[in-house]
Amino acid sequence: MSTVTSAMLPAATNVGSPGLNIAIFALFVVITLAIVIRASRNNRTAADYYAGGRAFSGRQNGIAIAGDYLSAASFLGIAGAIAVNGYDGFLYSIGFLVAWLVALLLVAELLRNTGRFTMADVLSFRLRQRPVRVAAAISTLVVSFFYLLAQMAGAGGLVALLLGVEARVGQSVVIAVVGVIMVGYVLIGGMKGTTWVQIIKATMLIIGAFVMTVWVLALYGFNLSAVLAGAVQASPKGEAILGPGLQYGA
Amino acid sequence: MSNEALDREVAASDSGYRYAEVQQSTEFTDLRRRFRRFVFPLTALFMAWYFLYVLLSSFAVDFMSTKVFGEINVGLIFGLLQFVSTFAITVIYVRWANRHFDPAAEALRERMEGSAQ
Numbered sequence: 001m002s003t004v005t006s007a008m009l010p011a012a013t014n015v016g017s018p019g020l021n022i023a024i025f026a027l028f029v030v031i032t033l034a035i036v037i038r039a040s041r042n043n044r045t046a047a048d049y050y051a052g053g054r055a056f057s058g059r060q061n062g063i064a065i066a067g068d069y070l071s072a073a074s075f076l077g078i079a080g081a082i083a084v085n086g087y088d089g090f091l092y093s094i095g096f097l098v099a100w101l102v103a104l105l106l107v108a109e110l111l112r113n114t115g116r117f118t119m120a121d122v123l124s125f126r127l128r129q130r131p132v133r134v135a136a137a138i139s140t141l142v143v144s145f146f147y148l149l150a151q152m153a154g155a156g157g158l159v160a161l162l163l164g165v166e167a168r169v170g171q172s173v174v175i176a177v178v179g180v181i182m183v184g185y186v187l188i189g190g191m192k193g194t195t196w197v198q199i200i201k202a203t204m205l206i207i208g209a210f211v212m213t214v215w216v217l218a219l220y221g222f223n224l225s226a227v228l229a230g231a232v233q234a235s236p237k238g239e240a241i242l243g244p245g246l247q248y249g250a
Numbered sequence: 251m252s253n254e255a256l257d258r259e260v261a262a263s264d265s266g267y268r269y270a271e272v273q274q275s276t277e278f279t280d281l282r283r284r285f286r287r288f289v290f291p292l293t294a295l296f297m298a299w300y301f302l303y304v305l306l307s308s309f310a311v312d313f314m315s316t317k318v319f320g321e322i323n324v325g326l327i328f329g330l331l332q333f334v335s336t337f338a339i340t341v342i343y344v345r346w347a348n349r350h351f352d353p354a355a356e357a358l359r360e361r362m363e364g365s366a367q
Contacts, residue, residue, distance in 0.1 A: 091325075225319070242321060244308070
């Protein structure tokens with residue numbers, strides 16, 4: 001981990017002062033926790049806890065799901081993959097996008113029709129309860145474990161960069177604290193609280209990405225071709241980053 | 251709420267045997283056929299379009315690296331068209347569901363729950 005993160009740090013990166021970064025991070029946590037606690041006040045039934053009392057509109061839920069997807073692994077990982085491998089990073093990210101259509105066309109309507117809360121509820125709707133629930137619980141835990149491994153490695157790298165925590169023990173402590181805060185959000189707020197956190201996060205990330213996009217384009221006179229030419233110049237792999245083949249392919 | 255409690259809730263609102271009855275009704279089979287007739291071809295279409303893109307990127311590297319104008323190559327345009335097709339399919343599905351499928355499903359549900367009381 002420590003060798004990975006030190007390799008991830010470019011020599012002359014300006015990331016601002018760690019104190020200011022910690023203050024912004026703490027402010028974000030305090031504001032979102034306050035919203036979660038407010039939202040959790042009227043969690044009374046299972047429908048409140050698992051489905052947010054079914055009080056969210058389609059648009060709000062859509063933004064929240066987008067917030068789930070704009071995680072550390074996708075937001076930082078995809079940007080990193082494109083920075084290192086160029087076109088193949090872009091190719092990789094398209095899979096995430098198109099995969100949504102599988103959920104939309106083949107899963108969404110049928111899942112909604114059952115009126116259940118969790119995947120295990122749906123699966124055990126017509127099948128024997130115990131084996132189905134055991135299988136669903138095991139696969140959920142396995143997927144979450146490996147998913148969180150990647151997320152937390154990303155969080156560790158980010159923390160090392162922004163907060164200036166270089167020591168391995170210090171990074172582990174920060175990752176553990178972040179994990180406890182995340183569990184706290186869900187336990188306190190249920191689906192209503194976490195949905196609000198995701199809506200806030202998605203809105204901030206989309207605005208941030210939009211501002212950065214316009215900014216970068218403005219630096220190159222709003223000419224996409226000039227941006228790509230600048231990327232070729234800056235990359236050690238040169239012209240090869242514009243075409244496929246650096247990471248995948250025959 | 252446990253699943254047993256949910257099942258009791260379901261059993262209290264609609265007696266279980268009515269599910270089989272509705273499942274075999276022509277309205278329900280018709281509704282299901284309409285859903286599949288819309289969703290399956292659309293799925294085949296976007297899968298084929300996506301795999302065409304991935305396979306071209308893997309095996310037709312020179313073609314995908316061909317510059318169209320400036321630094322913009324064929325592969326980049328293909329990738330951006332995947333965004334266009336994904337958003338288009340989403341809009342088409344939402345329109346179809348709002349105009350045709352959901353009203354029909356809603357009507358069937360109301361008839362089912364109405365006659366249960």
